[in-house]
Amino acid sequence: MSEVLRFAVIGAGRIGALHAAHLAGSVPGAELAAVVDTNLAAAERSAGRGAYATDDLERVLADGRIGALLIASPTPLHAPQISSAARAGKAIFSEKPVALDVAETRAALAAVEAARVPFQIGFQRRYDPGFARARALVEAGAIGRVEMFRALACDPEPAALDYLRTSGGIYKDMTIHDLDIARFLCGEVDEVSALGASLIDPRIGELGDADTSVLTLRFRSGALGVIQNSRRAAYGYDVRTEVQGERGKIVVENERATPVWTYAQGGVAGDYYHWFVDRFRDAYRLELQAFVEAVRAGRAPTPGAVDALESLRVAEAATGSLRAGRPVRLAGVP
Secondary structure (H helix, E strand, O other), rough: OOOOOEEEEEEHHHHHHHHHHOOOOOOOOOOEEEEOOOOOOHHHHHOOOEEEOOHHHHHHHHOOOOOOOEEEHHHHHHHHHHHHHHHHEEEEEOOOOOOOOOOHHHHHHHHHHHHHOOEEEOOHHHHHHHHHHHHHHHHOOOOOEEEEEHHHHHHHHOOHHHHHOOOOHHHHHHHHHHHHHHHHHHHOOOEEEEEEOOOHHHHHHOOOOOOOEEEEEEEEOOOOOEEEEOOOOOOOEEEEEEEEEEEEEEOOOOOOOOOEEEEEEEEOOOOOOOOOHHHHHHHHHHHHHHHHHHHOOOOOOOOHHHHHHHHHHHHHHHHHHHHOOOEOOOOEEE
């Protein structure tokens, strides 16, 4: 396909605005055609000069020039907007998660399958060069049989309480990225056990949520895993991952904003990324490029519907484990 894929971005918040900026000129084969938001001023800022802004989703669904919808709206809107986009015959890129429960997720993905439209879920870490290289090395057998997985991810500070109240909890909102990478590198998860606490802000605990967590995983392959998460790291955003096998290990380290160390009398210092948008800015662009190339070539985009569903299933099991205080086994079929 030689025709440019024209997008409408739904949601002009932080991530929607970033996606719109990329589609406005940084993703070959794509074009930003419209931005939709109930805040029309925000939509106009993201639309810039080459696209139109609207607060009417039906307008872009009916626009025959638009071939794809990028859904970056609040999470409760994802599933109905995915279903509407599928019925309109649009290719769909959606930020995670599809929904906060498995049943609603299945229903939205069933609409996608029935309409036979391309679908990709926004797990951008898969397109970060470090994580992509780690996957290639694991698949090539560089470390032999995988035996252990470890991930650490910390935000610089907790999100606002108003957001956390409707986020679905730490596992569906934050840890789900680590769960996707665990599956990406080590395969499906059979069992999860959660240990969580509210050590940063007691109000988060009052919501029935945790701000500090350790998960243990048992993979279908027999390998074991650990995921550590915190809503606060005083030094800034921190994400790192290890996969250990019979012949060695692969480490995806926390990246510095600039590859420079300063050596002085007071010690050795380097800078850091304060937030995930900065750390994974290129990955957000690369995942869109992969989506565009897949749609134009008639290939199924990845990560797709199974990844959207399975990572949520593990996150839901982790939530159940935290509440029940015991390990939770996952059913074998997504």
